[in-house]
Amino acid sequence: MKKMQYAVIGLGRFGSSLAKELMSLGYEVLGIDKREANVDDMSGVLTHSVQADWNDEDVYRSLGIRNFDCVVIAISEDIQASILAAILCKEQGVKKVVAKAMSDLHGRVLEKIGVERVIFPERDMGVRVAHLLASPSLLDYIELSNHYTIAELAVPSRISGKTLRELNSREKFGCTIVAINKPGEVIVSPSAEDRVYEKDVMVLIGTNQMIERFEQAIH
CATH class of the missing domain: 3.40.50.720 (NAD(P)-binding Rossmann-like Domain)
Structure with missing residues (x-):
């Protein structure tokens, strides 16, 4: 090839x-x-x-x-x-x-x-760094379009052990958890019964406002 x-x-x-x-x-x-x-x-x-x-x-x-x-x-x-x-x-x-x-x-x-x-490397990196500085639990941030963002959030102790069904991020906040990065493995397209624990990282897709509301709710 x-x-x-x-x-x-x-x-x-x-x-x-x-x-x-x-x-x-x-x-x-x-x-x-x-x-x-x-x-x-x-x-x-x-x-x-x-x-x-x-x-x-x-x-x-x-x-x-x-x-x-x-x-x-x-x-x-x-x-x-x-x-x-x-x-x-x-x-x-x-x-x-x-x-x-x-x-x-x-x-x-x-x-x-x-x-x-x-x-726009400088502008995009500036936006990315600003979001990382403004939110302590935000580990990474990538703007997919003018409306949607993909973000990585560290799992706080408050929600450790909860299932995605209990978090209900899509219904309550409009953002979707598309992957869970666990120590040693990554769960892509997790089910509603998958649980998140401290040291896990949630990968979400949604608007900035959706992700921000979800982040505030879990802290």
């Missing part, structure tokens, strides 16, 4: 971290950056790393950029260069373009030119 091939344009902190993680997952990764130091840092780490002007159409053509399964535009210091790189990738026929945005306006422009997925 052919390995997925990724190209990462921009090998700064975000781009290099992403590229290395894709390599660790077993994919082939081409890194492109105009700065020699960044390319040298990735030499021998990625499948290929190339120093080139990321706004030169001929560069993309010579690299066969259209043959990659996904191109990630991780240029962070130049919005104009990021947008132009996205346009050139789309014109070359890249199947999937993912781009990092530095502002909502930047993100809207990227969406307008056909970028399949726009990511």
Whole structure:
């Protein structure tokens, strides 16, 4: 089976971290950056790393950029260069373009030119950390959409030993416990008779308000 091939344009902190993680997952990764130091840092780490002007159409053509399964535009210091790189990738026929945005306006422009997925690493991490700081029992928080969130909550002593039926999170609060992370095992799609204990972690899906009400009720 052919390995997925990724190209990462921009090998700064975000781009290099992403590229290395894709390599660790077993994919082939081409890194492109105009700065020699960044390319040298990735030499021998990625499948290929190339120093080139990321706004030169001929560069993309010579690299066969259209043959990659996904191109990630991780240029962070130049919005104009990021947008132009996205346009050139789309014109070359890249199947999937993912781009990092530095502002909502930047993100809207990227969406307008056909970028399949726009990511906001700094904003999303800021939101995530804020929620973790605001709630001591919240272990992790990921926003799935504008409305729904997946969150991990530590089980407090007050509800230790209770079944999911007794907690009744869905009927009372609207959020659903989709997994229980127990020491040594994970119960996915737990039944109403499964019990939670201290040191367990509940994984919930719901709106921020639903999860917040549930959290307040169990403490």
